[in-house]
Amino acid sequence: MRIRHVVLLMISAVAAAIVAWPRSAPQAPVGGTVVIRPVAPAVSPVPAPVPEPSASLPPPHSPVEAAILASIGDSRAELRDVVTRRDAPQIACGEKRTARDPVFRRFVWLGHLKMLATDDGSPDFGNIAAVCREGQPVP
Amino acid sequence: MKRLSRAICTTLVSATALAVVQPVAAQSVPNAPTGPVETQYYANGPFATTTTRSTAACDSKGNQCDVFYPANIAASTTRLPLVVWANGTASTPDNYTIWLKHLASWGFVVVATRDQQTGYGNTALDSLAYMQAQDTNPASPFYQRIDFAHVGAAGHSQGASGAANAMFHSGGVIKTTVTFELPNQNWCNPADNCLLTPTLTGGSGSVFYVSGTADSLIAPDTQSGGTQLNSQTAYYNATPAGMLKAKGLLKGANHNDITGTPGCGLLGFLKACANGVYGYLGFPTAWLAWQLKGDATAGAAFKNGTGEFFTATAWQGRVSNIP
Numbered sequence: 107m108r109i110r111h112v113v114l115l116m117i118s119a120v121a122a123a124i125v126a127w128p129r130s131a132p133q134a135p136v137g138g139t140v141v142i143r144p145v146a147p148a149v150s151p152v153p154a155p156v157p158e159p160s161a162s163l164p165p166p167h168s169p170v171e172a173a174i175l176a177s178i179g180d181s182r183a184e185l186r187d188v189v190t191r192r193d194a195p196q197i198a199c200g201e202k203r204t205a206r207d208p209v210f211r212r213f214v215w216l217g218h219l220k221m222l223a224t225d226d227g228s229p230d231f232g233n234i235a236a237v238c239r240e241g242q243p244v245p
Numbered sequence: 246m247k248r249l250s251r252a253i254c255t256t257l258v259s260a261t262a263l264a265v266v267q268p269v270a271a272q273s274v275p276n277a278p279t280g281p282v283e284t285q286y287y288a289n290g291p292f293a294t295t296t297t298r299s300t301a302a303c304d305s306k307g308n309q310c311d312v313f314y315p316a317n318i319a320a321s322t323t324r325l326p327l328v329v330w331a332n333g334t335a336s337t338p339d340n341y342t343i344w345l346k347h348l349a350s351w352g353f354v355v356v357a358t359r360d361q362q363t364g365y366g367n368t369a370l371d372s373l374a375y376m377q378a379q380d381t382n383p384a385s386p387f388y389q390r391i392d393f394a395h396v397g398a399a400g401h402s403q404g405a406s407g408a409a410n411a412m413f414h415s416g417g418v419i420k421t422t423v424t425f426e427l428p429n430q431n432w433c434n435p436a437d438n439c440l441l442t443p444t445l446t447g448g449s450g451s452v453f454y455v456s457g458t459a460d461s462l463i464a465p466d467t468q469s470g471g472t473q474l475n476s477q478t479a480y481y482n483a484t485p486a487g488m489l490k491a492k493g494l495l496k497g498a499n500h501n502d503i504t505g506t507p508g509c510g511l512l513g514f515l516k517a518c519a520n521g522v523y524g525y526l527g528f529p530t531a532w533l534a535w536q537l538k539g540d541a542t543a544g545a546a547f548k549n550g551t552g553e554f555f556t557a558t559a560w561q562g563r564v565s566n567i568p
Contacts, residue, residue, distance in 0.1 A: 177335075178434060179362075206435060218516055219500060220335040221402075221463065223431040230468045231431050237462065245462040245500065245517055 170198050174215050177222055180204045191240055199238035214238060216245060274507075276495055276524025276559035282546040283527035283557055286534065290351030292317065297386065304371035308359040311338040312376075312387070313349040324392035326537035327376060329419065330357035331369045331400030331407035333426075333501075337361060340504045341401065343522050351530055352538065354391055364403040364438035366410030373411070373418065395537040399423040399529070401503050402463070406433070406440040413448050421451040421489075421536040423529045425503045426464040430475040442475060442483035451489035453532045453547075454481055457498025458561065459519050466494055466562045481564060491532070491547050491565035493554065495524040524559045 167175065171185055188200035196217040201210040202224070212225035214234050225231045236242055278287040292315035303310035318325065328348055332338060338345060338357035345355050356376050360368040373396065379387040398419050400408030405424035412419040424440075433439035456464045456477050468476040481492040495502070497519050502509070505521030513519065528546070535544035546553040547567040555563050 219463075221428075221432050222434055224434060226431060226436070228431070230429065233468075234431055234462060245460075 170195075170215070170217065173217060173220070174198065174202070174213075174222065177215075177220055178202070178204060180206070184210075186210065189238070191238060193240045194244045197237060197244065199235065219245070274523040275497065275520035278527045279558050280546070280553035280556065282531050282543050282553050285527075286351070286530040286543065287523070287527040289347055292350050292352055294346045294349040296346075299375070303356075303375040304358045304360055304368040306360055306362075306368055306371075308368065310372050310375055311345075311357045311359065313338075313345045313355040313357070314387075315349060315352055315354075318354070318386060318390050321390065324390055325352055325354050326395035326397065326533075327373070327391050327393065328353045328355045328533060328537070329369045329373050329396065329398045329408065329411060330355055331363040331366065331398070331404030331411065332357070332359075332361060333363075333400075333402030333404050335361045336401070336404075336504070343505060343507050344503055344525065347526055348530065348533070351534060353533065354387065362403065362438075363400065363407035364410070364433065366407040366412075366414060369398060369400070369404075369407050369411035370415060373415070393418065395420065397421040397423070397533050397537050399425070399533070401425040402428055402500065403433075403438065406438065409440040409452065410444065412450050412452075413444050417449060419450065421453070421533065423453045423455060423532055424480075425455050425525065425529075426457065426460055426500050427454060427475075427477065427480060428463050429465060429468060432463055439475060440480070442479060445480070445483045445485065448485060448488060451536055452480075452484055452491075453529065454490070454492040455495070455525065455529055456493075456562075457495045457500070457502055457519070459497055459499040460517075463500050477562070486566060489536075489567060491554070491567060492562065493528070493560045493564075494562040496559055496561055498524060528554055528557070528560070 170190055171188055174185060175183055182205040184203050186201050188198055191197040198215040198217065200213060202213045203210045212235065214223040214237060223231065223234045237245065278284040294313060295316040297312045299310045302308060315321065315325070330338065330341070330345060332340065337359045345357060348355050356372045358368045358372040363369060376387060376391055377393065379385040380389060380391045382388055396419050398408035398411050399422065405427040409422045409424055412422045428439060430436050430439050454477050456466065465476045467478045477492055477494070481490060484490045499519040500517040502518050502520055503522055503525050505518055505523070507523055508521035509518035531543035531546055534540040544567065547565050549565045549567050552567065554560065554565070
């Protein structure tokens with residue numbers, strides 16, 4: 107009985123050592139997903155001067171918006187309410203409309219895959235849109 | 246046509262006779278092969294391979310084509326089967342070199358347009374026409390080398406749609422298609438840039454639908470919303486019973502595992518690559534070897550319910566109608 111107890115203690119100690127041993131390289135999470143923790147934005151001590159926007163020019167697109175519009179390939183496409191996920195900046199969600207489909211519809215943008223999903227009113231889009239929430243696994 | 250002829254005449258043969266790199270020992274990789282057919286086709290084939298790029302456009306959108314083929318093609322006593330490859334969104338053949346060279350090592354000539362928007366399949370068909378022109382040009386390395394009675398297509402993501410669309414619009418020239426990570430329709434912009442299930446109606450040829458279990462957001466087996474709109478299962482079910490068809494999901498594979506080199510690297514998870522290309526080498530190659538080279542043993546592996554495919558440990562969600 108005492109021997110069995112000692113063996114169990116030894117096995118537990120070895121298992122604990124394996125678990126605690128630092129990994130030599132980062133490991134990809136199971137299923138290829140990862141949660142990227144948000145990083146606090148760097149604060150500039152002196153605000154940079156910002157040029158006055160011209161009333162005649164459309165507002166400039168952010169790099170994410172430019173990438174989304176490039177993927178749509180429609181010079182008349184418009185975006186609104188685009189939000190980039192803070193903990194996974196490659197993912198953006200918002201609304202878009204195009205010349206062919208002139209109604210604003212929700213979209214999900216996976217920038218690392220250059221893939222854009224459009225709301226077709228199906229429950230499946232609701233599942234895809236869940237990826238917009240912070241903390242959700244990144245595809 | 247004149248433009249094509251010039252392209253043919255000036256085809257740049259990069260002629261990098263590439264030593265065939267054998268995949269890592271099968272037992273040490275994710276999704277290792279388990280049966281004889283999968284193990285056979287997991288390994289590279291007997292041919293050293295080389296790559297050529299056309300110096301002029303090979304498709305109607307102005308893209309060049311890369312061609313992967315056995316380096317000794319000139320010495321071949323028989324014509325070789327052709328595989329037309331279609332890239333995923335914003336990708337080029339450079340993203341798939343391990344897979345494409347693997348096919349070439351098994352005696353396939355693979356033509357791949359560098360088009361990055363291949364969903365409609367038109368540029369894949371253009372690349373097929375390019376190879377048909379090469380086959381009639383005495384100055385081409387492919388002069389009378391291609392077996393146009395045995396042409397297949399394959400593609401990834403948007404290109405999976407492109408490969409299937411190319412087959413259904415090829416007038417019967419393309420006999421089979423292997424689709425990797427065929428997206429559901431939400432991801433297609435516009436929607437008809439995807440293969441649409443009605444397109445399958447009345448089609449001919451055969452299809453092997455391949456996806457990964459970790460790619461459930463883009464290329465799911467069945468859609469969780471219940472609409473069954475263009476999931477792998479929906480595509481399989483919509484494929485007419487008169488066509489030979491199979492479907493399977495590689496365990497743990499994400500959207501871009503087919504781009505592995507052969508693994509995904511430490512940062513693979515940032516590009517939706519979980520395990521690498523390993524598990525995709527065996528059965529997809531066996532399917533093409535069966536359909537385009539007549540390997541009946543490879544075909545028997547897909548026999549409904551009892552073939553080797555159905556007991557392979559790396560796969561799940563398997564169905565087929567192969568008698």
